[in-house]
Amino acid sequence: MTTKINIGPIHPSTHGVLRLVVELDGDTIVGVEPHIGFLHRGVEKLAENRMYMQNIGYMEKIDYVAPMAYDDAYVAAVEEAMGVEVKERAKYIRTILLELQRIASHLLWLGTMANDLGQFYTLFMWTFRDRDKILRLLQEHAGARMFYLNMRPGGVVRDLPPDFEENTLQVLDYIEKRITEYEHYLESNQVFIERTKGIGVLSREMAIELGATGPVLRGSGVNYDTRSNKPYYAYSELGFRPQVMFAGDSFARYKVRMLEMKESIRMVREAFKKIPEGDAVGMPVRLIMPQAKNKIVTVNRETPRGEAFIYMIADKERPYRLSIRTPSFINLSLINEIAKGSRLADLFAILGSLDLVMADVDL
Amino acid sequence: MLIKSLAKTAKSLKDPRFTIDYPNEKEQLSDNERYMLRLDMPTCISCGACERVCPNKTITMVDTPTEKGVKKMPQVDIERCLFCGLCQEVCPTKCLTLTKGYDFEAYDKRQFVKRPEELEG
Amino acid sequence: MLTFSISAIANWLVSLLSSASVVKQAEGLAAYAIGVAILIMAFAYFLGWLERKIIAKVQARHGPTVVGKYGLLQNLADFMKLLAKSNFFPKSSDKLLFAVALPAMLALSIFLILLLPLAPSTGIGNMTNGLLIVFALFAFMPLLIFINGIASGNKFGEISAQRSVIMIMSYEIPMLIVIASIGMLAHSYDLVNIVESQAHIWYIFLMPLGFFVFFVAMLAELERSPFDLREADSELIAGWLTDVSAPYYTLALFLDYTKMFLGSLIVVILFFGGWSGYGLLPVFWLVVKALIFAIFVMLLRATAVRMKLDRLLRFGWLALMPLALINLIVAYLLFVM
Numbered sequence: 001m002t003t004k005i006n007i008g009p010i011h012p013s014t015h016g017v018l019r020l021v022v023e024l025d026g027d028t029i030v031g032v033e034p035h036i037g038f039l040h041r042g043v044e045k046l047a048e049n050r051m052y053m054q055n056i057g058y059m060e061k062i063d064y065v066a067p068m069a070y071d072d073a074y075v076a077a078v079e080e081a082m083g084v085e086v087k088e089r090a091k092y093i094r095t096i097l098l099e100l101q102r103i104a105s106h107l108l109w110l111g112t113m114a115n116d117l118g119q120f121y122t123l124f125m126w127t128f129r130d131r132d133k134i135l136r137l138l139q140e141h142a143g144a145r146m147f148y149l150n151m152r153p154g155g156v157v158r159d160l161p162p163d164f165e166e167n168t169l170q171v172l173d174y175i176e177k178r179i180t181e182y183e184h185y186l187e188s189n190q191v192f193i194e195r196t197k198g199i200g201v202l203s204r205e206m207a208i209e210l211g212a213t214g215p216v217l218r219g220s221g222v223n224y225d226t227r228s229n230k231p232y233y234a235y236s237e238l239g240f241r242p243q244v245m246f247a248g249d250s251f252a253r254y255k256v257r258m259l260e261m262k263e264s265i266r267m268v269r270e271a272f273k274k275i276p277e278g279d280a281v282g283m284p285v286r287l288i289m290p291q292a293k294n295k296i297v298t299v300n301r302e303t304p305r306g307e308a309f310i311y312m313i314a315d316k317e318r319p320y321r322l323s324i325r326t327p328s329f330i331n332l333s334l335i336n337e338i339a340k341g342s343r344l345a346d347l348f349a350i351l352g353s354l355d356l357v358m359a360d361v362d363l
Numbered sequence: 364m365l366i367k368s369l370a371k372t373a374k375s376l377k378d379p380r381f382t383i384d385y386p387n388e389k390e391q392l393s394d395n396e397r398y399m400l401r402l403d404m405p406t407c408i409s410c411g412a413c414e415r416v417c418p419n420k421t422i423t424m425v426d427t428p429t430e431k432g433v434k435k436m437p438q439v440d441i442e443r444c445l446f447c448g449l450c451q452e453v454c455p456t457k458c459l460t461l462t463k464g465y466d467f468e469a470y471d472k473r474q475f476v477k478r479p480e481e482l483e484g
Numbered sequence: 485m486l487t488f489s490i491s492a493i494a495n496w497l498v499s500l501l502s503s504a505s506v507v508k509q510a511e512g513l514a515a516y517a518i519g520v521a522i523l524i525m526a527f528a529y530f531l532g533w534l535e536r537k538i539i540a541k542v543q544a545r546h547g548p549t550v551v552g553k554y555g556l557l558q559n560l561a562d563f564m565k566l567l568a569k570s571n572f573f574p575k576s577s578d579k580l581l582f583a584v585a586l587p588a589m590l591a592l593s594i595f596l597i598l599l600l601p602l603a604p605s606t607g608i609g610n611m612t613n614g615l616l617i618v619f620a621l622f623a624f625m626p627l628l629i630f631i632n633g634i635a636s637g638n639k640f641g642e643i644s645a646q647r648s649v650i651m652i653m654s655y656e657i658p659m660l661i662v663i664a665s666i667g668m669l670a671h672s673y674d675l676v677n678i679v680e681s682q683a684h685i686w687y688i689f690l691m692p693l694g695f696f697v698f699f700v701a702m703l704a705e706l707e708r709s710p711f712d713l714r715e716a717d718s719e720l721i722a723g724w725l726t727d728v729s730a731p732y733y734t735l736a737l738f739l740d741y742t743k744m745f746l747g748s749l750i751v752v753i754l755f756f757g758g759w760s761g762y763g764l765l766p767v768f769w770l771v772v773k774a775l776i777f778a779i780f781v782m783l784l785r786a787t788a789v790r791m792k793l794d795r796l797l798r799f800g801w802l803a804l805m806p807l808a809l810i811n812l813i814v815a816y817l818l819f820v821m
Contacts, residue, residue, distance in 0.1 A: 005639075050418055053449070054416065054417075054418035054449065055418065056447070057418050057419070057445045057447040057449075058418070114789070117789050117790065118709070118710070118712075118788075118789050118790025119787070119788070119789050119790075120539070120709060120785055120786055121543065122372065122539075122542060122543055122786045122787065125543035125544060125545060126375075126543070126544065129381045129544055132381070139392070139393060139396075140393045142395075143393070143395040143396050143397045143448070144396065144397055144446070147445075147446075147447075149447050149448060158395070161393075181371065184367065184371075185367075185368050185371055188367045188368060189365060189368055189788075189789055191710060191788070191789045191790075191791050191795070192789045194792075194795060195789065195792065284452055285416065285449050285452045285453060286453060287412055287415055287416060287453060343792070343794075345792045345793070346792075365784070365787060365788060368787045368788075369783060369784065369787055371787075372542055372783050372786055372787045373783060375542055375544070376538075376541055376542055378544055379544070380541070380544050380545055380546055381544040381545065382544070382545040382546060384546065384549065
């Protein structure tokens with residue numbers, strides 16, 4: 001005899017507004033049904049009535065934890081539609097900024113996952129302190145802490161400030177030490193290991209069949225990363241290697257993200273050594289910009305949550321249709337398969353390890 | 364089992380605090396911050412580019428009395444503004460800029476529609 | 485042999501109330517009780533403030549700073565705000581039980597602190613079985629939690645109350661075994677005698693294993709991290725406190741700190757020598773040691789990850805109880821024989 005309980009849209013720990021109808025048999029989960037749509041804002045429709053560069057304000061607010069990823073994806077689509085090439089120095093600058101954004105996003109994920117497991121906000125506050133240092137670096141360059149709007153077709157809005165490299169290397173040294181400390185802090189805790197190992201197992205075949213992306217896919221043993229399979233900007237020159245774990249449980253997904261943070265730190269240091277001199281400033285925004293030449297453009301990017309895919313049918317001055325496939329939407333649909341057979345107390349640990357952002361789900 | 368974590372917690376008791384005591388101490392910002400708008404009224408040529416580029420229909424051109432007669436100047440609705448900075452980038456005379464001031468509060472919602480005279484300075 | 489006739493009892497009561505020495509003794513006890521109750525409430529309030537400031541310092545932020553100097557009046561402001569809100573009972577709840585259960589738990593906690601000796605010569609006097617009386621009354625807590633859960637009327641409340649009760653009842657058994665070994669070491673169950681027999685060496689050095697078992701079991705009884713299933717706000721919102729209206733929530737918050745004070749006092753009396761120390765008043769030493777222990781419990785709350793129920797029960801039955809029995813046997817072999 002199964003009962004259904006409703007874990008409602010307003011809940012302290014579903015990372016946004018998400019309604020889950022959980023079917024329970026005693027204390028074991030038999031099925032989970034997510035109801036979404038509470039945060040739908042109609043970004044794809046709004047984009048049809050505005051010119052290309054007026055849309056970047058909306059694209060950033062799709063994923064409010066790592067806004068630069070969507071900013072960059074959309075501006076890359078516009079560049080391809082207009083037929084504009086990205087300048088060499090701008091490629092390296094974009095790579096550096098995107099990897100810094102990835103570190104910041106994974107730090108926030110770490111804090112909220114520890115919070116879901118029952119820790120009383122301690123790790124949350126510490127990771128936010130570290131994330132704040134990265135946001136201050138980006139504030140010097142872009143002008144704002146969260147919604148940067150610093151990508152323009154062909155480059156970035158302005159070059160890096162003169163002491164950016166020195167400050168960044170200092171911050172990276174500090175963050176590398178802190179990440180190692182957080183790993184020891186969590187992994188020496190027997191209760192954390194028991195609550196994540198063997199919980200929420202996603203097998204390799206199911207991950208490929210259901211379309212998982214990002215660290216969820218790499219935690220199940222599939223060696224696929226957009227940065228190495230479909231490389232863009234400077235990733236192939238920096239020697240990027242995807243981080244893969246084979247167990248498929250929550251612990252493997254946690255470990256993949258920690259390893260990704262370390263890999264990002266290494267790549268930013270490497271990029272500062274190899275960055276060429278030159279001009280990096282892209283096209284400024286004017287009322288009349290070059291018209292689109294190519295009709296249909298597609299862009300694949302690796303956001304911190306997974307692979308984002310933009311498909312745009314470009315009219316002369318504004319997109320005729322903009323379609324965005326966000327990674328969190330697909331990762332949320334895995335919850336039914338992953339959570340079968342585990343207890344109710346594990347449901348939030350599993351949701352935490354999937355790293356969902358509800359604005360990314362509802363678009 | 365928890366000894367290492369507890370030792371780390373106890374050691375972190377002597378770390379300095381990271382939050383600032385807001386009304387008494389304020390944050391230092393860089394120079395290209397995008398917060399409150401500022402209009403330099405003598406330089407504005409009433410071209411209307413800011414109104415046309417704004418994605419959110421925040422700016423409207425309204426009649427404003429100046430020394431040289433009645434001209435049209437931008438009026439900004441702060442509630443709808445995204446602070447994206449596109450209007451600053453399109454302005455041909457650079458009279459509309461975004462400054463570092465982030466303290467704007469009001470008791471009444473209608474005070475958030477800033478007329479061009481209020482955007483000065 | 486029915487000597488319990490109604491008239492006999494009535495005569496006894498009247499003679500009790502009219503003799504002068506009993507009245508003086510009753511007045512003295514009432515004054516002591518009221519004074520200590522006010523002091524306990526002040527300490528519970530102080531522990532609430534201390535927890536907020538210490539956890540804030542660990543997390544690299546200020547705690548409350550604005551209300552009162554160093555934020556001392558913040559909790560008072562919170563309590564006053566909560567008490568001023570409207571009180572209502574949910575429709576499907578049992579109104580009488582709901583109204584009575586939380587005040588009863590608070591009254592029980594304060595009563596238990598009154599039974600503990602705070603200095604060598606105050607209070608109830610030497611009760612021959614003081615330790616057993618305290619723990620016998622302590623065992624009423626699960627019953628009151630259960631009543632709270634049933635009276636709340638919704639299924640989250642019942643589930644959460646059941647989990648709390650299972651946890652508390654399975655952790656009481658190791659605690660009682662450790663108490664038996666303490667009674668064995670001190671050759672009596674009188675709390676004053678237990679403290680005085682620690683004058684040479686504290687029991688924590690004689691029975692470290694017993695201290696570990698008792699400490700973990702006491703954390704489970706107080707429902708603090710890592711055993712805080714009840715307030716698992718990432719699982720069942722707030723358990724049986726979900727539908728409680730604001731004035732009763734005040735009692736629940738207060739109860740948390742009163743129970744923590746009670747637990748700290750018990751641990752300090754049983755293992756850390758109670759009020760022994762040089763120089764100053766004995767009450768001062770007792771309270772300082774209890775505060776140090778409470779700070780340790782707060783740091784533990786900031787670090788620990790919450791345990792799941794099945795692991796908790798397995799830990800209690802399969803790990804703590806054998807350790808408590810081993811402790812009992814070793815203590816018998818080393819110190820009594």
